[in-house]
Amino acid sequence: MDFVLSELCDQVMTARAGHKPLFVMGGGSKAFYGNYRPVTPQDGHCLLDMTPYRGIVSYHPSELVVTVRAGTPLAELEAALAEHGQMLAFEPPHYSPSATVGGCVAAGLSGPRRMSAGALKDFVLGTQLLDSEGRILSFGGEVMKNVAGYDVSRLLAGSHGIFGAILEVSLKVAPRPMEELTLVLPATQAQALSSFALWRGKPLPISATSWSGDDDRAEGAMRVRLSGAPPAIASARQQIGGEPMAPDAAAGWWQSLREQTHPFFAPGQPLWRLALPPTAAALGLGPTLIEWGGGQRWLSGAHDAAMLSETAARLGGHATLFRAGHAKPPADGVFHPLAPGIAAITRRLKQELDPAGLFNPGRLVLEL
Numbered sequence: 001m002d003f004v005l006s007e008l009c010d011q012v013m014t015a016r017a018g019h020k021p022l023f024v025m026g027g028g029s030k031a032f033y034g035n036y037r038p039v040t041p042q043d044g045h046c047l048l049d050m051t052p053y054r055g056i057v058s059y060h061p062s063e064l065v066v067t068v069r070a071g072t073p074l075a076e077l078e079a080a081l082a083e084h085g086q087m088l089a090f091e092p093p094h095y096s097p098s099a100t101v102g103g104c105v106a107a108g109l110s111g112p113r114r115m116s117a118g119a120l121k122d123f124v125l126g127t128q129l130l131d132s133e134g135r136i137l138s139f140g141g142e143v144m145k146n147v148a149g150y151d152v153s154r155l156l157a158g159s160h161g162i163f164g165a166i167l168e169v170s171l172k173v174a175p176r177p178m179e180e181l182t183l184v185l186p187a188t189q190a191q192a193l194s195s196f197a198l199w200r201g202k203p204l205p206i207s208a209t210s211w212s213g214d215d216d217r218a219e220g221a222m223r224v225r226l227s228g229a230p231p232a233i234a235s236a237r238q239q240i241g242g243e244p245m246a247p248d249a250a251a252g253w254w255q256s257l258r259e260q261t262h263p264f265f266a267p268g269q270p271l272w273r274l275a276l277p278p279t280a281a282a283l284g285l286g287p288t289l290i291e292w293g294g295g296q297r298w299l300s301g302a303h304d305a306a307m308l309s310e311t312a313a314r315l316g317g318h319a320t321l322f323r324a325g326h327a328k329p330p331a332d333g334v335f336h337p338l339a340p341g342i343a344a345i346t347r348r349l350k351q352e353l354d355p356a357g358l359f360n361p362g363r364l365v366l367e368l
Contacts, residue, residue, distance in 0.1 A: 024161040027098030070102025089117035089174035108158020111258040112208035115292040121157035128168040177227035182250035183242035276317035305330040
């Protein structure tokens with residue numbers, strides 16, 4: 001692995017000397033996400049392929065922590081954790097068997113369990129970063145602790161590689177639940193949001209929720225996944241009601257949301273992701289799929305980007321064009337404009353970690 005790391009450092013130094021941007025690449029499973037366009041020879045890009053830099057560096061099941069190289073296939077890491085009855089609690093999506101751990105962290109995406117377990121960034125304990133001078137920088141570690149200044153390890157989650165190439169990451173892991181049960185209940189979107197709000201105020205072992213339907217006002221289906229000890233699940237089932245799904249069907253349902261294989265996520269259509277306070281009412285904006293107790297809402301089809309951004313901001317959230325489909329991305333990028341304070345911190349970090357502007361220019365913020 002020292003040879004692979006040396007090669008990566010050499011590539012960075014060559015790109016820096018030639019004033020060429022570097023496109024950091026893992027398995028390519030999330031290449032569609034962000035301000036992305038295919039790399040062509042005319043661009044003069046250097047492709048920094050991280051997939052050879054792979055392998056689990058250390059894994060301490062009793063301490064619930066694993067350190068892994070960025071090019072390691074995500075499926076390989078999850079299989080190793082499963083052997084010890086453990087998992088990545090934030091259920092990161094793969095979208096392809098080629099998904100890597102580095103891409104997982106750089107994209108910053110979490111799956112259905114995020115509402116109860118927390119987001120990916122909450123599980124990042126430490127990172128190693130290859131910067132634009134070919135240096136290997138270490139942040140954080142393998143234990144939770146207070147740090148002075150920026151918690152750079154967590155800031156790398158969802159950074160789309162604009163600060164440098166993630167080499168290694170240390171992650172908290174979690175035990176797999178003793179038991180899981182998914183309940184299905186008929187509900188309109190408004191009824192589902194009301195139920196989600198009611199359940200948030202109760203000590204129920206809910207690990208995922210969703211609502212889907214053909215129309216905002218029509219009756220759709222609400223699904224609730226319970227995870228934990230059998231007595232807690234039995235008690236929650238009595239309070240919630242509904243019909244239990246067969247285990248295989250339930251697993252398939254949550255997998256279809258996590259990996260976006262559900263028909264709602266049809267590849268050709270534009271797909272918008274709205275992150276909103278769960279208390280926000282039904283939006284009335286057409287085909288909608290709701291996750292995270294109302295905190296994540298997917299909209300499929302053509303929408304006015306400015307209107308969606310304005311609506312999300314008014315409600316205290318933000319909107320992202322997650323997949324452009326056949327639509328043309330907005331001129332100001334697919335992400336919601338950064339708040340002034342966050343934009344200033346992002347620019348400062350970019351200047352500190354990548355002053356040459358080598359890594360993934362424009363991928364997260366068009367002007368960086």
